[in-house]
Structure formats: structure tokens, C-alpha cells
Amino acid sequence: MAYKLYDLSQPFGTGTPMWPRWLSPDILVGKSSFTGITPAGHPEFPLLRGGGIGGGAWVGHLHCATHIVAPIYCMDYGRTLEKIPLENCYGSGVVVDFRYMKKWDRITAEDLEKAKPKIKEGDFVVINTGWHKYWRVNEYVYYHHYPGLTPSAAEWLIKKKVKAVAGTFAALDHPLAFPPLEKTIPHLNVEYKKETGKDPIEEFPDYEPSLTMLLEKGVVCIPNAGADIDQVTGKRCTLIAFPFRLQEADAGMVRLVAVVEG
Amino acid sequence: MATKLYDLSNLTGWMSPVWPHVTITGSSAISPDHSLLRAREHNMGIYKGASRRVSIWTGGMHCGTHCDAPLHEKEGGWGAGEIPLEKCYGTGVVVDFRYMKKWDRITAEDFEKAKPKIEEGDIVIINTGWHHWWWKKAYVYHNHYPGLVPSGAEWLVKKKVKAVAGTWGSLDHPLAYHPLGRDYRWRYDEYVKETGKDPAKEFPDYEPCHRILCTNDILAVENAGGDVDQVTGKRCTIAAFPFRLEGSIGHWIRLVAIVEE
Numbered sequence: 001m002a003y004k005l006y007d008l009s010q011p012f013g014t015g016t017p018m019w020p021r022w023l024s025p026d027i028l029v030g031k032s033s034f035t036g037i038t039p040a041g042h043p044e045f046p047l048l049r050g051g052g053i054g055g056g057a058w059v060g061h062l063h064c065a066t067h068i069v070a071p072i073y074c075m076d077y078g079r080t081l082e083k084i085p086l087e088n089c090y091g092s093g094v095v096v097d098f099r100y101m102k103k104w105d106r107i108t109a110e111d112l113e114k115a116k117p118k119i120k121e122g123d124f125v126v127i128n129t130g131w132h133k134y135w136r137v138n139e140y141v142y143y144h145h146y147p148g149l150t151p152s153a154a155e156w157l158i159k160k161k162v163k164a165v166a167g168t169f170a171a172l173d174h175p176l177a178f179p180p181l182e183k184t185i186p187h188l189n190v191e192y193k194k195e196t197g198k199d200p201i202e203e204f205p206d207y208e209p210s211l212t213m214l215l216e217k218g219v220v221c222i223p224n225a226g227a228d229i230d231q232v233t234g235k236r237c238t239l240i241a242f243p244f245r246l247q248e249a250d251a252g253m254v255r256l257v258a259v260v261e262g
Numbered sequence: 263m264a265t266k267l268y269d270l271s272n273l274t275g276w277m278s279p280v281w282p283h284v285t286i287t288g289s290s291a292i293s294p295d296h297s298l299l300r301a302r303e304h305n306m307g308i309y310k311g312a313s314r315r316v317s318i319w320t321g322g323m324h325c326g327t328h329c330d331a332p333l334h335e336k337e338g339g340w341g342a343g344e345i346p347l348e349k350c351y352g353t354g355v356v357v358d359f360r361y362m363k364k365w366d367r368i369t370a371e372d373f374e375k376a377k378p379k380i381e382e383g384d385i386v387i388i389n390t391g392w393h394h395w396w397w398k399k400a401y402v403y404h405n406h407y408p409g410l411v412p413s414g415a416e417w418l419v420k421k422k423v424k425a426v427a428g429t430w431g432s433l434d435h436p437l438a439y440h441p442l443g444r445d446y447r448w449r450y451d452e453y454v455k456e457t458g459k460d461p462a463k464e465f466p467d468y469e470p471c472h473r474i475l476c477t478n479d480i481l482a483v484e485n486a487g488g489d490v491d492q493v494t495g496k497r498c499t500i501a502a503f504p505f506r507l508e509g510s511i512g513h514w515i516r517l518v519a520i521v522e523e
Contacts, residue, residue: 005347013508059320065506072315086267086518207312227506240351240501244514245327245488247275248299250315255503257347 008256010135010226012065017139020185025060063251066224068243071215073250081249088163088220093124093239095232105147109156117236124239127167132226144188148174154210158217166222172211177204232258270517272396272487274326279400323513327485329504334511335476342504342512349424349481354385354500356493362408370417378497385500388428393487409435415474427483433472438465493519
């Protein structure tokens with residue numbers, strides 16, 4: 001049977017956009033340690049010939065670009081990355097279209113209820129907010145303004161027994177759901193108050209409630225989806241997101257792929 | 263029909279075995295042996311008792327079950343994140359070479375008579391049985407595995423396979439690290455003592471199979487394993503998607519067999 005593969009993962013590398021106040025990984029290129037001392041292809045030193053990262057090292061956390069957040073991130077008793085069952089990272093699902101949403105819009109149970117195609121029990125759900133177009137274009141807008149999930153949506157997804165939730169959002173929670181915002185993301189606190197006249201802590205009193213709820217139920221959570229997602233939006237397809245098998249990791253970069261038959 | 267997933271990846275961690283590389287510069291850059299996952303609590307003014315665990319990985323990602331991208335050998339070639347997805351997914355076979363012993367050579371002939379038959383465009387998984395030594399006996403795992411030799415690699419290129427994975431410490435035979443006597447003295451001595459032959463004459467090249475596979479844009483996977491025995495001898499769908507890091511010569515992947523039962 002013919003199929004086509006679509007890449008729903010964002011490219012990343014040195015200087016990749018990160019969540020506010022999180023450090024970018026240091027990516028040490030190993031190339032120079034070999035080819036720097038002898039010309040490439042020298043018969044006595046025929047070591048690295050291509051160059052590039054990988055001969056080097058990564059110093060940083062693994063919550064980077066399109067990644068899976070493991071339950072242990074939120075809970076001491078949660079699963080670490082390598083213990084997430086593969087079955088939860090693979091299966092039939094839908095890519096729903098929420099691209100009509102605007103800055104700070106809230107994704108609610110109602111939005112998911114009327115989403116097309118219909119979300120079925122056990123689905124791998126991918127949410128397209130349209131915000132992936134700001135990846136590496138406008139980091140501020142990307143991380144501070146995206147339409148985000150609210151607790152009612154997380155509850156709805158849990159009731160539907162979905163196996164995974166990925167989205168073109170920078171976190172599973174709404175950007176304002178990180179109280180006390182005046183400490184965690186102070187500039188966003190100022191911006192929200194100025195624009196709306198409301199206090200974010202009253203509207204978003206809980207810290208990352210959606211992610212916490214989803215991880216407690218073992219739902220695989222994948223922020224920063226994107227890339228060619230627009231090409232499969234509105235479709236039902238097979239979704240794949242197998243994390244690397246790193247012992248004790250609390251997150252890991254992942255390739256999110258849609259397989260479309262036909 | 264039910265779909266079953268089999269994990270063909272080895273558990274990797276800060277204490278799992280790494281390629282025993284002796285570097286000229288003194289930095290263990292290819293397979294850093296000082297990889298570390300440092301867990302720490304993350305409290306950015308979080309209230310209501312919430313805290314987050316965010317670990318820092320320090321070290322290479324070219325270890326455990328990982329891919330070698332064309333860029334490993336080919337200047338300007340695809341890095342792991344740039345390999346077209348089509349190369350990382352598709353029909354494949356898991357061939358049984360578990361009859362092989364210490365230092366055996368995997369040749370064109372072995373592939374020719376492999377069962378199930380290797381077809382054009384396949385993803386080929388080679389089970390040498392050596393994954394049983396993973397995290398049990400690092401010395402045997404990295405120094406004695408049956409390894410691919412150039413005739414085998416060339417056969418795979420001719421067959422136009424998409425990707426090759428194996429339960430081996432490297433794409434190349436452990437002795438194909440010329441000059442072995444300088445960089446892997448212990449291996450050199452052991453081979454001379456056991457066989458009376460000179461590795462420099464029998465394996466005069468450095469990583470020839472890496473060069474053959476990578477320059478032909480074949481995705482290659484090292485340190486496969488996991489539950490590979492459960493699918494050995496089968497034809498199935500294989501997924502081996504590297505994460506989308508730019509300019510990487512190779513990094514961790516989850517190698518998975520998707521079997522319709």
C-alpha cells in the first residue's frame with residue numbers, strides 16, 4: 001500500500017529558540033578535535049571525515065524543539081522517558097485545525113468537542129494552532145502568545161482516553177498558566193495586564209494544570225510540533241513519535257511523523 | 263489484524279558501554295565516557311509546592327542505539343536530522359546471523375543466502391546475537407562482535423537498501439581500525455596472539471564500511487538490540503526516525519519493528 005510521510009517536527013540546532021529563561025543547549029562540535037590537527041583524509045589520521053555535531057557533545061537539557069515530556073517532569077513517581085510504552089507513541093489519530101485561533105485564545109473542551117475530524121477514543125491527537133509559523137521567526141510571539149490548552153480541555157482529552165497530545169504550542173498549557181507570572185515570566189505579566197486590564201493570577205491560578213493532569217494519566221505530551229503540519233491538518237492518519245531509550249531522562253527530542261495512506 | 267511493536271533499541275544511559283576509543287588529542291570526543299545525566303529540581307518561583315525535574319545531559323549522543331548519518335563520512339552530506347524520512351521507514355527484514363562467532367566477517371555471501379531474502383529497497387536489520395553482551399560485558403561487546411566487511415557493505419549498496427542496522431558495536435568489523443596497533447593495542451595484541459596473523463595486513467583500512475554506506479546515503483544504525491530476537495527471521499515494517507537536530511553526524515534513535523499479527 002502506498003503511503004506518504006509528513007514531518008511534524010521542528011528543526012533545531014545551535015541557538016535554537018527556548019522557553020523563556022531556559023538556557024539553550026551548548027552543542028560542542030567535535031570536528032576540530034580531529035580534522036583540526038591534520039588534513040581530512042590524511043592516511044595516518046583517517047578519522048572523522050564528514051565533520052559536524054555528534055563527534056561532539058551536548059550540554060543542556062532535553063526539553064528542546066519537538067519533544068516528549070516524561071511524567072517524571074511533574075511527579076516524583078512518574079515514568080521516565082525510556083519507560084513510556086511504545087504503544088502510546090504510535091497509532092491512529094487526527095490533526096485538528098485550530099488555526100482560526102488568535103493570541104492568548106483558550107482551547108477548551110468545547111473546541112475539542114466540535115473539532116474536525118472528530119476525535120475518537122484512543123486517538124493520537126495533534127493540535128494545529130498555526131503558531132509553528134513563528135518558530136525561529138519571532139521567538140517572543142512564539143513563546144508568549146500561542147493559543148493554549150485549559151484544564152477543561154485536558155479533562156476532555158483524558159475522558160476521551162487519548163494516547164498522546166501533540167501541538168504547535170510551546171507548552172501543553174496556556175502561556176499565562178505559569179503563576180506567579182510576575183516571578184516566572186515578568187514581562188508577560190506586564191503585557192497581559194496592560195492589554196486586558198486583568199490580573200493573570202486570577203484567571204490562571206494553577207501552575208501547568210493541563211500538563212500535570214495529562215501526565216498523571218500517562219498521556220504522551222509533545223509540545224513544539226510544526227514543520228509540514230499544515231499539509232495534514234484536517235486528516236486522520238497514523239502518527240509516530242518514538243523517543244530515544246535514555247535511562248532516567250525527563251524529556252527527549254523526538255521525530256513526530258504522520259503516515260498518510262493513499 | 264493487530265499491530266504489535268517491538269523495541270529493537272538498547273537501553274542507554276550515563277553508565278552504559280561506549281566505544282573504547284583512544285583519541286590522539288586526549289579528548290574522548292566520539293564517545294565521551296563522561297556522559298552524565300544530572301537531575302535537578304527546577305523551581306522558578308513555583309508556588310503551591312509544585313516543582314519540576316529538569317536534567318542536564320552532558321556528553322555525546324553518538325552512543326547507545328544511534329544512527330550514523332551520511333555526514334559522518336561525506337562532507338556536505340545529510341546530517342541525521344536531514345535524512346529524508348522515506349529512508350527511515352519502510353519494509354524490512356531482520357536476518358539471523360546468530361550462528362556467527364567472535365570476529366566472524368559478514369560478507370556478501372552471507373547476505374546472498376540470508377533468510378528471509380533481502381529485497382531491493384529494504385531496511386536490513388542484522389542480528390549477530392551480540393546484543394546479549396550489552397551492559398553485561400562491555401569488553402566482549404565492543405571488541406569481539408562479528409562485523410561487516412567491505413564486500414558485505416558493497417552488496418548492500420548494490421541491493422539499494424534504505425537503511426542498515428545491526429546488533430554490533432560499529433558498522434565496521436572491530437579489527438578494521440587501522441592502524442590498530444597504535445589506537446587499539448589491546449585488540450591488536452589479542453588478535454595476533456590468537457591467530458598469529460597481522461591485523462594491519464588483513465584489515466588495512468580504517469572504517470571502510472562506514473565510508474561505503476555513508477557515501478552512498480544509506481542510513482546506518484549501530485548498537486541495535488532490545489527485543490530483536492523476537493522478530494528475527496521476519497519481514498516487517500521498521501521505523502528509525504532520528505530527531506531533527508541540524509548538522510549531526512549521528513545521534514540516538516529508537517529503532518522499532520511494527521509487526522502486523
